[in-house]
Amino acid sequence: MKGMPLPRFSAAKLKRLGVDIFERLDASREYAELVVDILVDANLAGHDSHGILYLTRYAERIKKGIIDPKSKPEVTNESPTTALVDGHWAFGQVTAKKAMEVAIEKARRNSVSTVGAFHCNHIGRLAAYTLMAVENDMIGILMVNSVNPAVQPYGGVSRFLGTNPISVAIPAGEKKPFVLDFATSSVAEGKIWLAAMNDEKVPLGWIVNNEGCDTDNPHDFSISTPTVEGDGRLLAFGARDGHKGYCLSILIEILGGILTGAGSILDRGAVHPNENGILAIVLDVKRFTPIEAFKKRMDSLFTTVHEAPIEPRFKYEQVQVPGEIEWRNRETRLREGINIPDQVWEQIVSLAIELGIKGSLIDSH
């Protein structure tokens, strides 16, 4: 289907369909809406790798008992500034939101906080949670380890680390917030899946094949779906220039997985491969500097970034502030809709029909 326009859907329709699916799988309306909002928001931000394609994956995990759609996370091991959240294998989004809410409340009372979570399923795009801190005029930091091995260590040749992402969101004034949100691998694994589904090449520097050679063929990277074969590895980010991305990945393995008591690459085979170990740090800006002055400085910083002279071949018309591209994508996609690869849409429709959903929600427009 390469080159064909992909079917396009409104965010509202995708949300209604997603909520209907999860409700039929025994999730409450509240949890179904939370999970689907975070998935569709990832599509809106332009990160289809973290979007609605997870509907069918989560449905499968619910059927297998990996996600318990009725389970509720529980706050444990609490102090005025810290806590651990036992996710009890609820939707990862429910656990991560709880962890961030607890962290924000503790930072409100005590200026800074650190909250971890374990027994936590896949949480989706991290910015969803760090932006909760921003809504409270706080800085949100979130690091997540994933036990599922996909990334080769610097100097190594095996699938060793998860894609171990980090997000930091910081409030601005008139401007949209600063949002850093990325995997410490070259890219998120889902970006390889999507390229494979769309039969597109990937840039060199993202993956190596099973012989450790650079490749632009996403099919050289095998995953658990039937669409991609091979046995390649993701590189840590910046791996062609050194060790730093790998060091960050190991750091997040420790903070997300070991400090919190969640799973780690140490436990491979013994823990759930879809577990996300998460650590949130929240800082209340006003404890350091008056919030309005801080926001003005943030706006000025962004203006200075935009005024920096630009490389003529650069793909944007200005140097970008982290998060800015996603804010623009969101406006465009809210207006024009979200493209979904045929294969993803067919899987969703097939699941919907199986669950008894009929009518316009499963039309391809």
Place this chain on the structure above:
Amino acid sequence: MKGMPLPRFSAAKLKRLGVDIFERLDASREYAELVVDILVDANLAGHDSHGILYLTRYAERIKKGIIDPKSKPEVTNESPTTALVDGHWAFGQVTAKKAMEVAIEKARRNSVSTVGAFHCNHIGRLAAYTLMAVENDMIGILMVNSVNPAVQPYGGVSRFLGTNPISVAIPAGEKKPFVLDFATSSVAEGKIWLAAMNDEKVPLGWIVNNEGCDTDNPHDFSISTPTVEGDGRLLAFGARDGHKGYCLSILIEILGGILTGAGSILDRGAVHPNENGILAIVLDVKRFTPIEAFKKRMDSLFTTVHEAPIEPRFKYEQVQVPGEIEWRNRETRLREGINIPDQVWEQIVSLAIELGIKGSLIDSH
């Protein structure tokens, strides 16, 4: 002098000489020892870019009134979990150590803490401070912005950001601690200076020349010493593969410079170009998980890293844990001494003579 063996000095001799120099420049014994210990420890770790070559730079800054060797930092804006330290332009090392001491004490009482500092001179190698947290069975995180522009933004062509480094140190058990410590630029600026002094090429991907082209000639990167000419820029780390290093650099600009009220690239010209804005976050491990169990898990993680299969052309015999190379360098250099480029040594001797230092301390062995 390319290819000639460099003169080699014991750490002890360099420390005695450095302390003598700073005492003659009106520093107390305590402060002189603190600063020199941190500089020489950087040499021992293998990071000569952050080592004893700063003796003459700091001496010059003292003469110009940039560093006040008698000044003491002051803790301001304090809460049980947070503080800002006004460095009052003391030695940066004195201010950074104070900030980390305050952060550790607050984390001891309240589990987590965040302490910033402003009016702070150059602090040297960051690991010196994050390892203070490790000595207290805590996790130390330190981010530092530098107003001095050296790094080109992703998509840009100008000197825009400082090298904005980060360090995180985490305790282990039988093994040496985890130490992540790097510039968010391709490398620290000092590594370009040293290559220029030693007339060595640098790897492609470190710098671009004043026309924005890749170059391996360190002289294409101009700095404030007379040894390097040109007007090139450092790249953000991993810049050949994308934007992530640049995003981290902007993050540290905000957390180190703007949140703390220290200088930022916004204030160029208005603030001191040598100012370091610093933000320390300290987490008390035992609030999250029993410390002995945590340390055992860290040791196991390191063993797992070492057992990972290795790329045949890799320069080390095992996949490395962040910080490990530096611990080995330290053992070697404590035993065999520290190589100092002739040009650096000549500058030090000339300063020492000017200050009236005579005898064996300024012999070249």
